[in-house]
Amino acid sequence: MNTFQLACFLAVSETLNFARAAQRMNITQPAVTHQIRSLEEELNTKLFRRTTRSVELTEAGRLFLHDANGMMTIAMRAKKRFEDPATGEICELSVGCHGYTHLFSLHEPLRQLAQSYPNLHPRLQVVPYDFLYRILEEEHVDVILSFQENAAKKVPGIYVELEKTPMVCVTTRPQALEGEGPLSLEQLRGQRLVLGDPRKAPRSLAQTQAQLLGERAPGELFFGESPEAVITLVKAGFGLALMPRLLAPPDPELVLRPLAGVEPLSFGMYYKTLKGNPVLRRFVELMRLQYAEMQ
Structure with missing residues:
Protein backbone atom coordinates (compact mmCIF):
# COMPACT_ATOMS: atom_id res chain seq x y z
CA MET A 1 0.00 0.00 0.00
CA ASN A 2 1.37 3.41 -0.93
CA THR A 3 0.26 7.03 -0.88
CA PHE A 4 -0.45 7.05 -4.62
CA GLN A 5 -2.97 4.24 -4.19
CA LEU A 6 -4.53 6.09 -1.26
CA ALA A 7 -4.72 9.33 -3.27
CA CYS A 8 -6.51 7.50 -6.11
CA PHE A 9 -8.91 5.89 -3.65
CA LEU A 10 -9.73 9.25 -2.03
CA ALA A 11 -10.22 10.92 -5.42
CA VAL A 12 -12.70 8.25 -6.52
CA SER A 13 -14.42 8.38 -3.09
CA GLU A 14 -14.96 12.12 -3.44
CA THR A 15 -16.04 12.17 -7.09
CA LEU A 16 -17.68 8.72 -7.32
CA ASN A 17 -16.48 8.78 -10.89
CA PHE A 18 -13.29 7.16 -12.22
CA ALA A 19 -12.98 9.59 -15.16
CA ARG A 20 -13.26 12.69 -12.96
CA ALA A 21 -10.87 11.16 -10.43
CA ALA A 22 -8.35 10.62 -13.24
CA GLN A 23 -8.69 14.27 -14.31
CA ARG A 24 -8.13 15.40 -10.74
CA MET A 25 -5.04 13.18 -10.43
CA ASN A 26 -3.82 14.23 -13.91
CA ILE A 27 -3.44 10.60 -14.97
CA THR A 28 -5.36 8.24 -17.25
CA GLN A 29 -8.55 6.48 -16.17
CA PRO A 30 -6.98 2.98 -16.66
CA ALA A 31 -4.20 4.04 -14.28
CA VAL A 32 -6.77 4.94 -11.60
CA THR A 33 -8.60 1.66 -12.19
CA HIS A 34 -5.35 -0.27 -11.86
CA GLN A 35 -4.46 1.42 -8.56
CA ILE A 36 -7.89 0.74 -7.09
CA ARG A 37 -7.80 -2.91 -8.16
CA SER A 38 -4.33 -3.41 -6.70
CA LEU A 39 -5.48 -1.80 -3.44
CA GLU A 40 -8.56 -4.04 -3.31
CA GLU A 41 -6.36 -7.09 -3.92
CA GLU A 42 -4.02 -6.09 -1.12
CA LEU A 43 -6.91 -5.50 1.29
CA ASN A 44 -8.76 -8.58 0.01
CA THR A 45 -12.05 -6.70 -0.24
CA LYS A 46 -14.11 -4.63 -2.66
CA LEU A 47 -13.97 -0.91 -1.94
CA PHE A 48 -16.40 0.26 -4.64
CA ARG A 49 -19.61 -1.08 -6.12
CA ARG A 50 -19.49 -0.29 -9.85
CA THR A 51 -22.16 -0.46 -12.53
CA THR A 52 -22.29 1.06 -16.01
CA ARG A 53 -24.09 4.10 -14.57
CA SER A 54 -22.86 4.60 -11.02
CA VAL A 55 -20.03 4.16 -8.53
CA GLU A 56 -20.57 3.93 -4.78
CA LEU A 57 -18.53 2.92 -1.75
CA THR A 58 -19.14 -0.50 -0.28
CA GLU A 59 -19.43 -0.88 3.48
CA ALA A 60 -15.77 -1.94 3.51
CA GLY A 61 -14.96 1.15 1.45
CA ARG A 62 -16.69 3.43 3.96
CA LEU A 63 -14.74 1.81 6.77
CA PHE A 64 -11.46 2.20 4.90
CA LEU A 65 -12.18 5.84 4.00
CA HIS A 66 -11.38 7.05 7.50
CA ASP A 67 -8.15 5.02 7.59
CA ALA A 68 -7.08 6.35 4.20
CA ASN A 69 -7.68 9.95 5.24
CA GLY A 70 -5.69 9.39 8.42
CA MET A 71 -2.76 7.79 6.63
CA MET A 72 -2.61 10.56 4.03
CA THR A 73 -2.74 13.25 6.72
CA ILE A 74 0.12 11.62 8.62
CA ALA A 75 2.18 11.18 5.44
CA MET A 76 1.74 14.79 4.35
CA ARG A 77 2.47 16.08 7.84
CA ALA A 78 5.66 14.01 8.09
CA LYS A 79 6.83 15.22 4.69
CA LYS A 80 6.16 18.84 5.61
CA ARG A 81 8.01 18.46 8.89
CA PHE A 82 11.22 17.34 7.20
CA GLU A 83 10.88 19.87 4.39
CA ASP A 84 11.16 22.67 6.95
CA PRO A 85 12.71 21.36 10.20
CA ALA A 86 13.24 24.92 11.43
CA THR A 87 9.53 25.22 12.18
CA GLY A 88 10.00 22.95 15.20
CA GLU A 89 8.20 19.86 16.39
CA ILE A 90 4.54 19.84 15.45
CA CYS A 91 2.22 19.37 18.41
CA GLU A 92 -0.82 17.31 17.43
CA LEU A 93 -4.24 16.98 19.01
CA SER A 94 -6.93 14.92 17.33
CA VAL A 95 -10.57 15.31 18.38
CA GLY A 96 -13.41 13.15 17.09
CA CYS A 97 -17.18 13.59 17.19
CA HIS A 98 -20.21 12.44 15.19
CA GLY A 99 -21.92 15.80 14.64
CA TYR A 100 -20.83 19.21 13.44
CA THR A 101 -22.76 20.82 16.29
CA HIS A 102 -20.18 19.47 18.74
CA LEU A 103 -17.40 21.41 17.00
CA PHE A 104 -18.87 24.80 17.94
CA SER A 105 -17.66 24.48 21.56
CA LEU A 106 -14.02 23.88 20.61
CA HIS A 107 -12.77 27.21 19.29
CA GLU A 108 -12.05 28.90 22.64
CA PRO A 109 -10.28 25.92 24.30
CA LEU A 110 -8.22 25.43 21.14
CA ARG A 111 -7.35 29.13 21.04
CA GLN A 112 -6.12 29.01 24.63
CA LEU A 113 -4.30 25.73 24.04
CA ALA A 114 -2.42 27.27 21.10
CA GLN A 115 -1.10 29.99 23.42
CA SER A 116 0.67 27.31 25.46
CA GLY A 157 -12.00 5.00 27.38
CA ILE A 158 -12.37 7.15 30.49
CA TYR A 159 -15.41 9.42 30.59
CA VAL A 160 -15.36 13.02 31.83
CA GLU A 161 -18.71 14.79 32.09
CA LEU A 162 -18.93 18.36 30.81
CA GLU A 163 -22.60 19.09 31.37
CA LYS A 164 -26.04 17.72 32.04
CA THR A 165 -28.33 18.75 29.21
CA PRO A 166 -32.14 18.41 29.48
CA MET A 167 -34.30 16.88 26.78
CA VAL A 168 -36.48 19.45 25.02
CA CYS A 169 -39.29 19.56 22.51
CA VAL A 170 -38.32 21.77 19.56
CA THR A 171 -41.08 23.49 17.61
CA THR A 172 -41.56 26.64 15.54
CA ARG A 173 -43.65 29.51 16.85
CA PRO A 174 -46.67 28.74 14.64
CA GLN A 175 -46.49 25.12 15.83
CA ALA A 176 -45.82 25.98 19.48
CA LEU A 177 -48.01 24.06 21.87
CA GLU A 178 -50.30 25.96 24.17
CA GLY A 179 -49.20 26.89 27.65
CA GLU A 180 -45.78 27.28 29.18
CA GLY A 181 -43.39 25.14 31.16
CA PRO A 182 -42.52 21.45 30.80
CA LEU A 183 -44.49 19.23 28.43
CA SER A 184 -45.59 15.70 29.18
CA LEU A 185 -45.24 12.95 26.60
CA GLU A 186 -49.03 12.64 26.64
CA GLN A 187 -49.34 16.20 25.29
CA LEU A 188 -47.22 15.23 22.28
CA ARG A 189 -49.13 12.15 21.20
CA GLY A 190 -51.26 13.91 18.60
CA GLN A 191 -48.39 15.79 17.01
CA ARG A 192 -46.42 15.00 13.87
CA LEU A 193 -42.86 14.03 14.74
CA VAL A 194 -39.47 14.64 13.17
CA LEU A 195 -37.21 11.85 14.39
CA GLY A 196 -33.47 11.43 14.36
CA ASP A 197 -31.83 8.11 13.56
CA PRO A 198 -32.27 6.00 16.75
CA ARG A 199 -28.97 4.22 16.03
CA LYS A 200 -27.15 7.56 16.38
CA ALA A 201 -29.13 8.87 19.37
CA PRO A 202 -28.39 8.55 23.08
CA ARG A 203 -30.24 5.55 24.48
CA SER A 204 -32.68 7.61 26.58
CA LEU A 205 -33.62 9.75 23.56
CA ALA A 206 -34.25 6.65 21.43
CA GLN A 207 -36.44 5.19 24.21
CA THR A 208 -38.43 8.44 24.53
CA GLN A 209 -39.01 8.59 20.77
CA ALA A 210 -40.14 4.96 20.84
CA GLN A 211 -42.79 5.78 23.46
CA LEU A 212 -44.32 8.35 21.11
CA LEU A 213 -44.50 6.15 18.03
CA GLY A 214 -47.45 4.09 19.23
CA GLU A 215 -49.99 3.58 16.49
CA ARG A 216 -48.91 6.54 14.41
CA ALA A 217 -49.44 6.35 10.68
CA PRO A 218 -46.28 6.54 8.54
CA GLY A 219 -47.47 9.90 7.17
CA GLU A 220 -47.13 11.44 10.63
CA LEU A 221 -43.43 10.61 10.90
CA PHE A 222 -40.47 12.33 9.27
CA PHE A 223 -36.80 11.41 9.63
CA GLY A 224 -33.55 13.37 9.68
CA GLU A 225 -30.07 11.83 9.45
CA SER A 226 -28.50 14.49 11.69
CA PRO A 227 -29.56 17.13 14.25
CA GLU A 228 -29.10 19.75 11.54
CA ALA A 229 -31.46 17.84 9.21
CA VAL A 230 -34.03 17.43 12.00
CA ILE A 231 -33.99 21.18 12.78
CA THR A 232 -34.41 22.00 9.08
CA LEU A 233 -37.55 19.85 8.86
CA VAL A 234 -38.95 21.36 12.06
CA LYS A 235 -38.43 24.90 10.72
CA ALA A 236 -40.09 23.85 7.46
CA GLY A 237 -43.21 22.95 9.45
CA PHE A 238 -43.17 19.15 9.14
CA GLY A 239 -43.52 18.53 12.85
CA LEU A 240 -41.86 18.84 16.23
CA ALA A 241 -38.71 17.12 17.44
CA LEU A 242 -37.19 15.84 20.65
CA MET A 243 -33.49 16.38 21.24
CA PRO A 244 -30.95 17.32 23.92
CA ARG A 245 -30.97 21.08 24.40
CA LEU A 246 -27.23 21.07 23.70
CA LEU A 247 -27.95 20.20 20.05
CA ALA A 248 -30.69 22.79 19.51
CA PRO A 249 -29.22 25.93 17.90
CA PRO A 250 -30.10 29.43 19.16
CA ASP A 251 -32.73 30.49 16.66
CA PRO A 252 -35.54 33.04 17.14
CA GLU A 253 -37.87 30.87 15.02
CA LEU A 254 -37.60 27.94 17.43
CA VAL A 255 -39.39 27.31 20.70
CA LEU A 256 -37.74 24.93 23.20
CA ARG A 257 -39.98 23.33 25.81
CA PRO A 258 -38.51 20.99 28.43
CA LEU A 259 -39.93 17.49 28.76
CA ALA A 260 -41.36 16.45 32.12
CA GLY A 261 -40.25 13.16 33.60
CA VAL A 262 -37.24 12.69 31.29
CA GLU A 263 -33.80 12.62 32.89
CA PRO A 264 -31.14 15.03 31.57
CA LEU A 265 -28.39 13.52 29.44
CA SER A 266 -24.72 13.56 30.34
CA PHE A 267 -22.45 15.04 27.65
CA GLY A 268 -18.69 14.87 27.84
CA MET A 269 -15.45 13.41 26.56
CA TYR A 270 -13.93 9.95 26.29
CA TYR A 271 -10.16 9.44 26.17
CA LYS A 272 -7.93 6.43 26.78
CA THR A 273 -5.25 8.02 28.98
CA LEU A 274 -3.71 11.37 29.88
CA LYS A 275 -0.38 9.79 30.78
CA GLY A 276 2.45 11.16 28.67
CA ASN A 277 0.13 13.56 26.82
CA PRO A 278 0.31 17.04 28.40
CA VAL A 279 -1.47 18.60 25.42
CA LEU A 280 -4.53 16.40 25.91
CA ARG A 281 -4.43 16.94 29.67
CA ARG A 282 -4.52 20.70 29.17
CA PHE A 283 -7.27 20.43 26.55
CA VAL A 284 -9.44 18.44 28.97
CA GLU A 285 -8.87 21.08 31.66
CA LEU A 286 -9.83 23.90 29.28
CA MET A 287 -12.98 22.11 28.12
CA ARG A 288 -14.08 21.54 31.72
CA LEU A 289 -13.44 25.19 32.59
CA GLN A 290 -15.42 26.40 29.59
CA TYR A 291 -18.47 24.29 30.34
CA ALA A 292 -18.31 25.20 34.06
CA GLU A 293 -18.44 28.90 33.11
CA MET A 294 -21.40 28.28 30.77
CA GLN A 295 -23.53 26.78 33.55
Missing part, protein backbone atom coordinates in the same frame (compact mmCIF):
# COMPACT_ATOMS: atom_id res chain seq x y z
CA TYR A 117 1.66 25.23 22.42
CA PRO A 118 2.47 27.56 19.48
CA ASN A 119 3.08 24.61 17.14
CA LEU A 120 -0.33 23.12 17.89
CA HIS A 121 -1.96 21.41 14.91
CA PRO A 122 -5.51 20.34 15.83
CA ARG A 123 -7.20 17.70 13.68
CA LEU A 124 -10.99 17.70 13.98
CA GLN A 125 -12.79 14.63 12.66
CA VAL A 126 -16.53 14.23 12.17
CA VAL A 127 -17.23 10.54 11.63
CA PRO A 128 -20.37 8.37 11.54
CA TYR A 129 -21.63 7.42 14.99
CA ASP A 130 -20.88 3.72 14.39
CA PHE A 131 -17.17 4.49 13.91
CA LEU A 132 -16.73 6.96 16.78
CA TYR A 133 -15.56 4.54 19.46
CA ARG A 134 -13.57 2.51 16.97
CA ILE A 135 -11.31 5.46 16.14
CA LEU A 136 -10.73 6.03 19.86
CA GLU A 137 -9.97 2.36 20.50
CA GLU A 138 -7.54 2.25 17.57
CA GLU A 139 -5.99 5.56 18.76
CA HIS A 140 -6.72 7.49 15.58
CA VAL A 141 -7.90 10.28 17.88
CA ASP A 142 -6.86 11.50 21.32
CA VAL A 143 -10.36 12.28 22.56
CA ILE A 144 -13.96 12.08 21.39
CA LEU A 145 -16.98 14.20 22.28
CA SER A 146 -20.13 12.21 22.96
CA PHE A 147 -23.10 11.65 25.20
CA GLN A 148 -22.37 9.15 27.95
CA GLU A 149 -23.21 5.62 26.94
CA ASN A 150 -25.19 3.34 29.22
CA ALA A 151 -23.32 0.79 31.29
CA ALA A 152 -24.28 -2.04 28.92
CA LYS A 153 -22.14 -0.60 26.12
CA LYS A 154 -18.43 -1.11 26.59
CA VAL A 155 -16.54 2.04 25.64
CA PRO A 156 -12.72 1.89 25.35
